Amino acid sequence: MTGLIDWLTVPLAYPFMQRALVVSVMVAAVCAVLSCYLVLKGWSLIGDAISHAVLPGIVVAYVVNLPLAVGAFAAGLGCALFTGYLKAHSRVKEDTVMGIVFSGMFGLGLVLFTRIETDQHLMHILFGNVLGVTPRDLAETALVAGGTLIVVLLRRRDLLLYCFDVNHARAIGLPVGLLHYGLLVLLALTIVSALKAVGIILVIAMLIAPGATAYLLTNSFERMLAIATAMAVVSAALGTVVSFHIDGATGACIVLTQAAFFAAAFLFAPGHGLLRRRRMAADPEPGS
Numbered sequence: 001m002t003g004l005i006d007w008l009t010v011p012l013a014y015p016f017m018q019r020a021l022v023v024s025v026m027v028a029a030v031c032a033v034l035s036c037y038l039v040l041k042g043w044s045l046i047g048d049a050i051s052h053a054v055l056p057g058i059v060v061a062y063v064v065n066l067p068l069a070v071g072a073f074a075a076g077l078g079c080a081l082f083t084g085y086l087k088a089h090s091r092v093k094e095d096t097v098m099g100i101v102f103s104g105m106f107g108l109g110l111v112l113f114t115r116i117e118t119d120q121h122l123m124h125i126l127f128g129n130v131l132g133v134t135p136r137d138l139a140e141t142a143l144v145a146g147g148t149l150i151v152v153l154l155r156r157r158d159l160l161l162y163c164f165d166v167n168h169a170r171a172i173g174l175p176v177g178l179l180h181y182g183l184l185v186l187l188a189l190t191i192v193s194a195l196k197a198v199g200i201i202l203v204i205a206m207l208i209a210p211g212a213t214a215y216l217l218t219n220s221f222e223r224m225l226a227i228a229t230a231m232a233v234v235s236a237a238l239g240t241v242v243s244f245h246i247d248g249a250t251g252a253c254i255v256l257t258q259a260a261f262f263a264a265a266f267l268f269a270p271g272h273g274l275l276r277r278r279r280m281a282a283d284p285e286p287g288s
Contacts, residue, residue, distance in 0.1 A: 011244040020130045023141050024236040024254060027197040028206060030145040032232035033152050034190050035211030036224050037183065041163035045095055046080065046184075047207040049102035051191050051200050053079035055109025058125060058195075063116060069140060069192045072200075076188035079105055081181075128199035128251040130240070137196050145193040148186050159183060160221055198251030206232070209258040216262075216269040231261050 011017040038044055057075025058068050079101055086097045113125075124132070133141075152159065161169045162179040170176045187207075194203040210228035218224050239254030246253075 007245070008241055011241050016131055016133070017240070017244060019133045019135070019138050020250060021237060021240050023130055023133050023138055024197050024240050024250070025233050026141055026145045027194045028210075028232035028236035028254070029229055030149045030152075030190050031194060031203070031206040032210035032228040033149060033225060034186060035207050035209070035232075036214065036221070036228050037152075037159055037163050037211075038187070038207060039211035039215055040160070040221075041183075043183075043187075044204075044208050045098055046083070047187060047191070048204045049083065049098040050076040050079050050184075050188055051203045051207075052102045053105035053109075054188075054191060054195075054200055055125065056105055056112055057109075059109055059112040059116060067140075069144065069195070072192045072195060073188050075105065075109075076191055077185060080184040080188065124199070125195070126199045126201050127249060128195065128197050128202065130197045130250045133196055141193050141196060144189055148189045148193065151182075152186055155179075155182070156225070198254065202251045202255050205255040205258060209255070209262050210235075213258070213262045213265045216265040232258065235261060 012021065038047055054072035054076045057071035057073070057078075059071070060075075061068050061071025083094070083098050083101050086092065086101070087094045090097070092100075158169070158174055158179060161172075161174065162176060162183070166176055169179070190207070191200070191203050194206060197203075198206060210232040211224070213231055214224040214228035217227055235257040236254050239257040240250055242248070242257070243250040243253040
């Protein structure tokens, strides 16, 4: 038991690990809450599109000497709005439009990055650099992630109805257009807050895995929010500690831990788990 406690606490003796843990937990919490709405709405691919599309915004913000988060947010939101415009004014389906837009913007970002002299390391932008988080980065992440989380929780019932049944939401007078674009803005802000922790490649996993895991474990949305948040926070803490001991990439360790939780839920979730369904099929109840 003492060995386990030491294994968990030794990394926290270092200030950079303390900051990494705090940032990872904050990002995991806000991503988990938003992931429940994305899974329910079927917007997982939009999260993928926005996360890849922020790269050119980051490069341009660096060139004009603006905070990278500002460029990332502008590019991510622009991608979401442009995708909606193309969908509304063409015969092409939404998933196809998103594939074209986000891959095009990601390619543009790579070209800009290779043509501009910069001391920014591409791998840190793509995969995060949570161990290099400064106190200023910590404050910025807390501001963005905390603000996003507060807005989502305050409007959680309206967002839930919009994600579950947009026609009913419109019929009872909810501002469907405002909720639609508001959710896109919150998604872009969440991705910006996660850049330091996991980068623009792995953030999509943090925006899907918690909600998908919780969806397998409960039929109540309130419990889904609680389970997703708890699982994401535990995964962030555990993944950060594991990365210290194995000298691995922190963001990747967090994502792998979340994937392990999803695999366990997929196999063993009561009522929805694969093994549970197979057992029920093999041993049907009498009279069924």
